[in-house]
Amino acid sequence: MNLRDALTRRLAGFAARHGEPRRYVVAYSGGLDSTVLLHLLADSPRVPVRALHVDHQLHAESGDWARFCRKAAAALDVEFAAAVVAPDLDSGKGLEAAAREARYRALEDGLEAGDWLLSGHHLDDQAETLLLNLLRGSGPDGLAAMPGSRPLGRNWLMRPFLDVPRSALERYAREHSLDWIEDPSNAESGQDRNFIRHRVLPVIRERWPDALARLEQTVLRSAEASALLRELARADLEVLGGASRIALPGLEALSGARQRNLVRAAVRELGLPMPPATVLTAIRSDLLDARADAEPVVAWPGAEARRSADALHLMPPLPPAPTDEVPIEAGIAELPAGLGHVLLREGAASGLSPELAAGGLSVRWRQGGERLRYRGCRRSLKKLLNEARVLPWMRDRLPLIYAGQKLVAVADLFLDDDACATPGFSVHWDAAPPLR
Numbered sequence: 001m002n003l004r005d006a007l008t009r010r011l012a013g014f015a016a017r018h019g020e021p022r023r024y025v026v027a028y029s030g031g032l033d034s035t036v037l038l039h040l041l042a043d044s045p046r047v048p049v050r051a052l053h054v055d056h057q058l059h060a061e062s063g064d065w066a067r068f069c070r071k072a073a074a075a076l077d078v079e080f081a082a083a084v085v086a087p088d089l090d091s092g093k094g095l096e097a098a099a100r101e102a103r104y105r106a107l108e109d110g111l112e113a114g115d116w117l118l119s120g121h122h123l124d125d126q127a128e129t130l131l132l133n134l135l136r137g138s139g140p141d142g143l144a145a146m147p148g149s150r151p152l153g154r155n156w157l158m159r160p161f162l163d164v165p166r167s168a169l170e171r172y173a174r175e176h177s178l179d180w181i182e183d184p185s186n187a188e189s190g191q192d193r194n195f196i197r198h199r200v201l202p203v204i205r206e207r208w209p210d211a212l213a214r215l216e217q218t219v220l221r222s223a224e225a226s227a228l229l230r231e232l233a234r235a236d237l238e239v240l241g242g243a244s245r246i247a248l249p250g251l252e253a254l255s256g257a258r259q260r261n262l263v264r265a266a267v268r269e270l271g272l273p274m275p276p277a278t279v280l281t282a283i284r285s286d287l288l289d290a291r292a293d294a295e296p297v298v299a300w301p302g303a304e305a306r307r308s309a310d311a312l313h314l315m316p317p318l319p320p321a322p323t324d325e326v327p328i329e330a331g332i333a334e335l336p337a338g339l340g341h342v343l344l345r346e347g348a349a350s351g352l353s354p355e356l357a358a359g360g361l362s363v364r365w366r367q368g369g370e371r372l373r374y375r376g377c378r379r380s381l382k383k384l385l386n387e388a389r390v391l392p393w394m395r396d397r398l399p400l401i402y403a404g405q406k407l408v409a410v411a412d413l414f415l416d417d418d419a420c421a422t423p424g425f426s427v428h429w430d431a432a433p434p435l436r
Contacts (some may be wrong), residue, residue, distance in 0.1 A: 003164065003172050010160040014116070014149055018156055021282050022114030023048045026106055028080075030069045033120030033161060036169045039178060041118070042076040050079040052110045052117075056087055056343050058095075058185075072179070083110060096191055104152070111155045121146055121159045124166040127197050127215040135192075137277075140229060143222035157208045165212055184395070233265030243269040244434065246312040252288055259284060263305075266314055273304035279305075287312060295392045308391050313434075321396035322383030326363040328401070331425075333363045335399055340431030342399050342411070352415065356403045363399040370400065372416040373408050381407075384414055390435050399429060406417035 001089040015021070023176035024041055028034045028051040041049045051073040055062045058308045066082050073080035087098040098182065107117055126145050149158045161169070173180065204211045236258065237243055240250040243266035251259060260280045267274055275283070287307045290296045298305045300315060306313045319337040326333045331344040342363055352361075370381040385395050385420045390413075401409035408419035411429045 001164065001168050003036070003168065004040055005161050006164070007037075010148075011158070014156075014158055014160075018149070021047055021116040021156075023050060023116070024112060025050045025052050025107075025117050027103075027117060028053050028069055028073070029183075029346075030065050030072070031120070031183065032166070032169055032173060032180045033122050034155075035072070035120075035123075035178055035180040036074065036172050037118060037120040037161065038073070038078065042078050048079070050115075052080065052107060053080070053082045054106045055084045056099050056102065058087065058099060059183070065183075068181060070290040081110060096193065108155070113154065115155050117152055117155060117157045119157060119159050120161055120169075122161040122164050122166050122169060123212050123216060124197070124201070126162050126219060127201060127212050130191055130215050130219055131196050131385045132192060140222045143218060145219045145222075146222070162171070163216060181410070182199060190373060229261050230265060233262050236262045237266060237269075241311070243267075244314055245349035246314075248288070248307070248310050249313060251312060252342065256284060257283060259288070263312075263314070267303065267369045270314055272314060272316065273301060275300045275303070275305075277280045283312070284422045297393075306391075306393060309389075313391070318393060322365050326399075328361040328363065335363065336396070339397055339399065339433065340361070340429060342401070343428040343430060344425040345428060346423075346425055348424055348426035350420055350422045351422055351426040352401075352408060352419055355421075356408060356419055357425050359403060361408070362402055364402050366396050366398060366400060370407055371411070372414065373418050374414050374416065376417065381410060384410070388413060388436075394433065394435050397433070399434075401427065 024044065024047050026034060026038045026041060026049065028038055029288055030053065038049070053066055053068065053069040055066045059065075070080050070082065085102040085106045087102040089095065089098055111117060128410060129145040130143060133145065136142065140369055146162060148160070148162050149156055151157075172178075185191075186194060187198070189198050201211070208214065236250075236254065237246070240247045240262070246262070246266060251262065254262065263280060263283060264274065279298060282298045283305050286296050286298050287305055290307060294307070296307055302316065304315060304317050306315070319430070322336045322339070324336070326335060328342065328344065331346075333342040335341055344357060344361070346354075366381070368382075371378060372381065373379070374384060385398075390398070398411050398413075400411075404436065406416070406419070408416045409427050411432070412427045412433075415427065
């Protein structure tokens with residue numbers, strides 16, 4: 001295998017799909033794979049190259065490794081940058097996951113518009129990822145392992161060596177007398193990935209010498225299946241209203257497998273944490289099968305699912321409903337709990353009386369029993385909200401505007417007839433969460 005020619009073809013294929021990059025940024029750990037990748041790119045005739053090293057501060061020699069990488073990049077006449085991170089070891093995600101999260105955050109922060117981040121992940125890494133995900137009980141997304149390219153913020157992450165075995169990289173490094181860092185922790189078998197690398201894959205390859213190629217086929221077929229499932233979910237979401245508000249009648253008509261596929265796709269589209277299988281089961285049993293007048297919620301870390309009368313709603317966790325009064329000053333009230341702000345604008349054809357506005361207004365929150373005169377009738381707020389089909393969990397989060405002890409407006413939904421004048425102040429609730 002001619003690595004240089006293969007890399008050139010793959011990068012040209014990426015460029016045909018995504019456009020030419022402004023710069024290649026190599027995620028440069030100093031290990032074998034990133035060293036070979038940087039060496040191959042160093043004399044790129046058209047695209048500038050930068051090496052970006054991340055020091056996780058998890059090993060006593062990490063500072064020496066950063067200096068090694070800086071010196072190696074200088075020898076190749078490649079621009080170099082380093083970032084020092086502190087993985088959150090108390091996150092409960094484990095050392096490897098915490099380090100990976102910190103690393104990718106630093107790598108993304110080190111990119112500029114038009115950069116491609118290039119990683120040296122190779123076929124052996126891909127096989128390890130597949131086996132790890134298989135043992136975790138992953139579905140097609142997990143068995144598709146690492147994609148050859150994916151968005152990273154506003155940029156792209158590319159993995160051009162995913163079909164290249166580590167042995168080919170070692171051969172190239174020896175032929176070009178390259179030096180690289182061997183992280184001693186990679187030789188330990190305590191971490192799951194290292195256990196698979198040192199104890200599992202060698203046994204598999206002893207029995208099936210072409211195991212890497214076979215596992216690669218599993219990855220490719222799983223990626224194809226995953227893409228088809230995403231296409232199906234997109235089609236279902238288009239029919240059922242969208243990711244954040246999924247129409248219940250249509251959702252309930254789907255099979256259980258198709259419901260779960262749709263929910264996973266909606267969660268992914270909204271950028272929420274993926275729910276485990278137990279949560280997907282609970283969404284079906286606790287939400288979809290609940291009474292129409294119930295207000296159930298299924299929560300998992302970083303997200304929750306709620307049911308209204310006619311839809312399933314996926315969202316970040318709602319903070320507690322506010323209780324403190326907020327004054328309206330200079331025509332504006334900044335609301336707590338991510339509820340946006342209320343604005344009063346003068347000059348509306350009809351709106352709140354200028355005399356009331358001059359006397360001072362404030363925002364309070366629903367206590368129960370509120371009433372106002374609306375369209376000539378004295379009405380309870382509860383009945384008005386039912387008629388307006390306001391989501392149950394938003395009713396305690398509606399900004400109620402008071403003049404003294406009198407309720408004069410409910411957000412920008414209802415104005416009390418007795419509080420209106422012509423001309424008057426219009427009420428606007430900006431950056432409001434969805435109400436229906």
